[in-house]
Amino acid sequence: MPLQRLDSLSAISAQQWDSLVPVAQPFLRHGFLSALQDSGSLGPHSGWQSEHLVLVENGQYLAALPSYRKWHSYGEYVFDHEWANACERAGIEYYPKLLSAVPFSPVTGPRLLAARVEDGLELLAALPGYLELEGLSSAHINFTDAQADIVLGQQPGWLQRLGCQFHWQNREYRDFQDFLDALSSRKRKQMRKEREQVAGQGVEFEWLEGQQVTEAQWDFVYACYANTYAVRRQTPYLTRDFFSVLAERMPESIRVVLAKQGSTPVAMAFSLIGGGSLYGRYWGCLAEFDRLHFETCFYQGMEYAIAQGIQRFDAGAQGEHKLIRGFEPVITHSWHYLRHQGLKAAVSDFLNRERVGVLAYAQEARAALPYRQA
Known part of the structure; x- marks a missing residue:
């Protein structure tokens, strides 16, 4: 089952692409992602080059990973600048890398788009070979939903990173x-x-x-x-x-x-x-x-x-000033596949220590919420 690359969503119809989007998530729709590229907001000049990966069988699209080839780490909201700096000091090529995320927007949602779980797993299984073939240092899947967390957590080689946002619940x-x-x-x-x-x-x-x-x-x-x-x-x-x-x-x-x-x-x-x-x-x-x-x-x-x-109001990524206005801390997840084994080991150690701090921060943040105590 071949893994193919779409350098532009014009290569696939809106109906074909949107049929793979499992929920009414506007940021993953063909209209939104194609508008970014067709308007000139994305492209090689911006350091964001569309590189959407799809599984195709007999002309039918079975799974997709909306993704971009990146030459920097701006506009991602999961900050890996220190990883890149460490690679530069060690003489390791960190860029280009592959990123699956909504450009310029830290919004949580599905990332691995597939009607059947097994098709999504097939795409993920082909991803390490694709990275090696294309000379990409790593793959990063940011702000995943619960279903993606389950799938990625079962795959070898992927490292999970936690973050914290603030959302308001109606x-x-x-x-x-x-x-x-x-x-x-x-x-x-x-x-x-x-x-x-x-x-x-x-x-x-x-x-x-x-x-x-x-x-x-x-x-x-x-x-x-x-x-x-x-x-x-x-x-x-x-x-x-x-x-x-x-x-x-x-x-x-x-x-x-x-x-x-x-x-x-x-x-x-x-x-x-x-x-x-x-x-x-x-x-x-x-x-x-x-x-x-x-x-x-x-x-x-x-x-x-x-x-x-x-039901829910997600007002963006930043911070503590939302707490006193009723926005509650929510743990976010991202996943990272690093080909260089030394870098992978160092990042894994860092993420284990960072995770403790993120969870403690979210727990402490809840104490600042303005709601009356029962």
């Missing part, structure tokens, strides 16, 4: 006030004050679905997104065309909230929706307002999730 709240009632008195007052500060500046909010966003509004969305990089003197990962291409291919999955002062938009948050989750991805503002980030990126999403009956 416990069938009737409205935002019902959520506030679940918090301690001090935290409840703090959130109310933050929201009142934003409202007191004359800022109101408008939610739009993908098909409702005009090109002029996409210009504004991109300007805000790009500004978050400009203030750090960095180049944005995504191009302006990405947003228009994605809106054409997956409008039903897009949600944009615009923060407006009067009729003038001043900030935005861009999200995708699917599989019972709201994924807050990009944010930006063109004017500074006190507490506007918390309202636009967190409270608006939580309120929208409650109103729409969405």
